[in-house]
Amino acid sequence: MGRPLIHRSPMPGLGLSMGITLTMLSLVVLLPIGALLWRGASFGPGNIWEVVNRPRVWAALFLSFRLSLLAALFNLVFGVLLAWVLVRYRFPGRRLLDAAVDLPFALPTAVAGIALTALYAPNGFFGAPLAALGIKIAYTQWGILIALIFVGLPFVTRTVQPVIGEIDREVEEASATLGARRLYTLRRVIAPMLAPAALTGFALALARAVGEYGSVIFIAGNIPLVTEIAPLLIVIQLEEFNYDAATAIGIAMLLISFAMLMAINLIQVWSRRRIGHV
Amino acid sequence: MSSLRGNAASVRPEPKVTIMSTLPTIRRLLAGAAAAALALGVAAAQAETLLNVSYDPTRELYREVNEAFAARWTAEGHEAPQIEASHGGSGSQARAVIDGLNAQVVTLALASDIDKIAEAGKLPADWQSKLPHNSSPYTSTIVFLVREGNAEGIRDWGDLVKDGVEVITPNPKTSGGARWNYLAAWAWAEKNGQDPQTFVGALFRNVPVLDSGARGSTTTFAQRGIGDVLLAWENEAHLALKELGEDQFDIVVPSVSILAEPPVAIVEANIASDAQRELANAYLDFLYAPEGQALAYKHFYRAWDASAANPEDVARFPKLELVTIEDFGGWSKAQPEHFGDGGIFDQIYVPR
Numbered sequence: 001m002g003r004p005l006i007h008r009s010p011m012p013g014l015g016l017s018m019g020i021t022l023t024m025l026s027l028v029v030l031l032p033i034g035a036l037l038w039r040g041a042s043f044g045p046g047n048i049w050e051v052v053n054r055p056r057v058w059a060a061l062f063l064s065f066r067l068s069l070l071a072a073l074f075n076l077v078f079g080v081l082l083a084w085v086l087v088r089y090r091f092p093g094r095r096l097l098d099a100a101v102d103l104p105f106a107l108p109t110a111v112a113g114i115a116l117t118a119l120y121a122p123n124g125f126f127g128a129p130l131a132a133l134g135i136k137i138a139y140t141q142w143g144i145l146i147a148l149i150f151v152g153l154p155f156v157t158r159t160v161q162p163v164i165g166e167i168d169r170e171v172e173e174a175s176a177t178l179g180a181r182r183l184y185t186l187r188r189v190i191a192p193m194l195a196p197a198a199l200t201g202f203a204l205a206l207a208r209a210v211g212e213y214g215s216v217i218f219i220a221g222n223i224p225l226v227t228e229i230a231p232l233l234i235v236i237q238l239e240e241f242n243y244d245a246a247t248a249i250g251i252a253m254l255l256i257s258f259a260m261l262m263a264i265n266l267i268q269v270w271s272r273r274r275i276g277h278v
Numbered sequence: 279m280s281s282l283r284g285n286a287a288s289v290r291p292e293p294k295v296t297i298m299s300t301l302p303t304i305r306r307l308l309a310g311a312a313a314a315a316l317a318l319g320v321a322a323a324q325a326e327t328l329l330n331v332s333y334d335p336t337r338e339l340y341r342e343v344n345e346a347f348a349a350r351w352t353a354e355g356h357e358a359p360q361i362e363a364s365h366g367g368s369g370s371q372a373r374a375v376i377d378g379l380n381a382q383v384v385t386l387a388l389a390s391d392i393d394k395i396a397e398a399g400k401l402p403a404d405w406q407s408k409l410p411h412n413s414s415p416y417t418s419t420i421v422f423l424v425r426e427g428n429a430e431g432i433r434d435w436g437d438l439v440k441d442g443v444e445v446i447t448p449n450p451k452t453s454g455g456a457r458w459n460y461l462a463a464w465a466w467a468e469k470n471g472q473d474p475q476t477f478v479g480a481l482f483r484n485v486p487v488l489d490s491g492a493r494g495s496t497t498t499f500a501q502r503g504i505g506d507v508l509l510a511w512e513n514e515a516h517l518a519l520k521e522l523g524e525d526q527f528d529i530v531v532p533s534v535s536i537l538a539e540p541p542v543a544i545v546e547a548n549i550a551s552d553a554q555r556e557l558a559n560a561y562l563d564f565l566y567a568p569e570g571q572a573l574a575y576k577h578f579y580r581a582w583d584a585s586a587a588n589p590e591d592v593a594r595f596p597k598l599e600l601v602t603i604e605d606f607g608g609w610s611k612a613q614p615e616h617f618g619d620g621g622i623f624d625q626i627y628v629p630r
Contacts (some may be wrong), residue, residue: 094477240369241373
């Protein structure tokens with residue numbers, strides 16, 4: 001230990017903080033995922049494929065990822081809009097509204113699921129008039145979509161909010177004085193600045209929706225091939241003490257999620273390179 | 279154990295003495311800790327504890343059983359025991375015990391769930407022969423709950439497959455109760471000259487919502503107003519009537535149903551001492567004693583011994599033809615055949 005390192009960090013305690021970080025990350029994140037992959041490896045790729053390659057599993061995976069993507073897209077648009085309103089405009093009740101955005105984080109998902117089901121069931125507050133029009137929400141794919149939008153909403157808003165706060169109004173004004181129309185300013189000046197944060201929020205909302213179980217289970221009808229989500233299939237397999245099949249579906253979800261997040265990251269890198277560093 | 283500790287002390291007496299004499303504060307702290315440990319140990323030895331891991335609809339039953347049993351046990355001259363109960367889906371409760379939940383007693387919905395705990399080596403494989411009536415101190419059956427007035431005219435299983443009738447049942451893959459629903463429907467079809475697989479398939483195509491557990495289905499039917507008929511445990515149906523108002527729902531008893539036997543057992547591997555074993559044995563015996571049986575009747579279970587029960591509680595149960603799980607070859611055969619991966623139930627939704 002005699003000689004000092006050549007490139008010492010100016011901050012003290014690097015070794016300690018790094019050690020704590022690695023330990024925590026291993027205990028909380030890497031070990032569980034490692035255990036999942038380990039179990040999958042001992043089960044064998046052939047067996048995993050056999051479990052996943054069934055119409056019912058494909059239907060559930062397709063349903064989960066399709067609805068999660070739709071919910072995240074919805075949240076991308078309306079989350080940015082919400083953040084913009086909260087940062088740029090002053091109106092009575094703004095702080096209250098701002099606090100309400102966090103509710104989906106704080107509320108136990110089961111409570112959210114039950115509340116949404118009670119509202120959208122055919123005898124519920126929204127459900128009854130809609131049922132009179134012949135529209136069913138609860139116990140259909142629409143119900144699942146609403147639950148996923150609910151749990152994902154804060155992610156986009158909260159990641160975009162500080163970035164909007166940083167944008168100088170002068171930039172917009174400069175764009176306007178140079179003769180740009182509003183839409184053009186929005187598209188070429190504002191959007192590029194927001195894109196990285198918005199994409200991060202989108203990825204978070206997407207990941208959250210894919211894994212969501214607690215709230216969806218109450219509002220989905222859970223009918224195989226129609227409203228059965230992939231996490232429910234995992235629970236069903238566990239209920240049969242079939243840990244290997246549960247692992248297989250878990251790994252399939254992990255791989256698809258990984259691929260999607262990777263794609264989002266690549267888009268972020270690409271957009272940064274195209275627009276230049278903002 | 280004590281000789282081992284004595285050895286360890288005699289091997290290195292020096293450092294211990296030095297530390298103790300040089301650091302009086304630590305010595306006092308240690309003495310205090312030892313006294314506290316002693317006090318805790320004594321307390322633990324006095325109040326025996328028991329954890330009963332049970333399934334969903336037995337909450338009300340075991341709340342009362344635990345109180346009555348504790349009173350009886352204390353009256354017999356023992357220290358007041360600490361009895362706790364945990365409730366949840368039968369399958370997930372079994373998994374919790376397999377994964378290490380320290381339950382001394384399990385009272386689950388299906389023998390096959392306790393079989394799984396036995397397979398994990400926590401209790402002997404022949405557990406079900408240890409107590410009378412297949413280790414089931416009380417039984418129940420499956421009945422229909424319909425909305426007041428019974429607009430669809432539902433009288434028997436055959437009415438459930440009519441066009442436009444919506445049936446609510448939990449998912450047999452995740453709910454023990456729903457497996458009994460399914461098997462009862464199967465038995466009716468067999469006795470009435472219908473192809474059981476086609477009949478059960480038609481029945482489940484009339485199900486708009488498959489909840490994961492029995493309580494969830496009761497909520498969907500009673501609170502959300504979905505469906506025309508709920509397939510339910512008899513005790514759950516009576517409970518729903520009591521809690522939600524007798525003027526809203528009616529119970530319809532079909533011509534054929536199934537004798538559901540929710541069994542009980544001692545988890546041998548989790549018994550810590552002879553005193554605890556005695557307590558666990560007495561607890562399960564109490565379920566079979568007239569007093570325990572009367573409580574089962576009171577909570578809408580069909581028990582065996584009505585000698586101490588309120589005659590009104592016993593008279594609530596109409597006679598009906600009941601098949602048993604033995605007619606399906608026992609759980610070890612019925613479970614994989616009907617509810618296993620790719621079994622008959624799965625084929626309703628994804629034909630082979």
